[in-house]
Amino acid sequence: MRTRELSTLALSALGLLSSCTSHNYAQNVKTIAFDANVTKGTPLGPIRGEDCTWTVLGVTLGARPTIMQAFVNAKEQSGAVASAGFGFISKQTGNEVRYINNATTGSDGFNAYLLAKECFVVTGLGYR
Amino acid sequence: MKRRSRRSWRRLADAGFQTYLLRRLDIMNPKLIAIGCLTALLGCGFQGKLLDASAVSMTHSSLEPDETLKETGEIAEEFCPSPLAVDRYTGALDGAIAQAQKKSGADFITNASFFRNANGCIHVTGTANKIEKRATVP
Structure with missing residues (x-):
């Protein structure tokens, strides 16, 4: 690989690193409700929702993860397939979370150079 | 031929090395700077x-x-x-x-x-x- 291409990659990586320092928009939000009815519900225990993007050999598959989609996946209690951006395959109904207490957002994933995964993660106590 | 002092040689070497680095890394290329800025904006500067x-x-x-x-x-x-x-x-x-x-x-x-x-x-x-x-x- 030529030096110019290497420096392009290095600069891009630096840009990404410098701007990707945080995904923790919510540290401990007491209540985030997906339903207008916020009357005390049935506790579901700790729940997690994530929105992820895979990168294979430098090619990003699908759109970048969003905090909004991570919340939607937490609400729908979507599995790994839906969290990877294929929600139309495994959409579940009837098991939806009405509201989340003590909601926290964060980032997750790994970078093995040839294969990388970047996620927004939402955790909290779910209620139906 | 004029004889160079040790300090003069060092100054020349420093200048040469800096030029070599800039040319080699091509870090001042406006295109690269633009790509870096764009990546930063598209990255997480949501x-x-x-x-x-x-x-x-x-x-x-x-x-x-x-x-x-x-x-x-x-x-x-x-x-x-x-x-x-x-x-x-x-x-x-x-x-x-x-x-x-x-x-x-x-x-x-x-x-x-x-x-x-x-x-x-x-x-x-x-x-x-x-x-x-x-x-x-x-």
Whole structure:
């Protein structure tokens, strides 16, 4: 690989690193409700929702993860397939979370150079 | 031929090395700088809608069965996380909700929308609601 291409990659990586320092928009939000009815519900225990993007050999598959989609996946209690951006395959109904207490957002994933995964993660106590 | 001093040789070597580095790395290339800036902007310097929620609160976890919400007005608040903080956006939603509730006196914000603008501030809109006891039917 030529030096110019290497420096392009290095600069891009630096840009990404410098701007990707945080995904923790919510540290401990007491209540985030997906339903207008916020009357005390049935506790579901700790729940997690994530929105992820895979990168294979430098090619990003699908759109970048969003905090909004991570919340939607937490609400729908979507599995790994839906969290990877294929929600139309495994959409579940009837098991939806009405509201989340003590909601926290964060980032997750790994970078093995040839294969990388970047996620927004939402955790909290779910209620139906 | 004029004889160079040791300092002069060193200065020449330094200048040569710097030029060599700049040429080799091509770091001052405007195209590369533009690509780097663009990547940074597209990377995580996200601007736009962060979240829509039916209701949010930093003070209440839910309503009791004998409680209900009463709308008290519209909310449009902006919360700018401190630029000096190490992890600037940690808890930005917490801060935005707390500030909006404090200013409006709301217990819950319903139909809440959160946006992040170009300055990195979090803009929250919604309806302020106070908790009321349900009227009991005699």
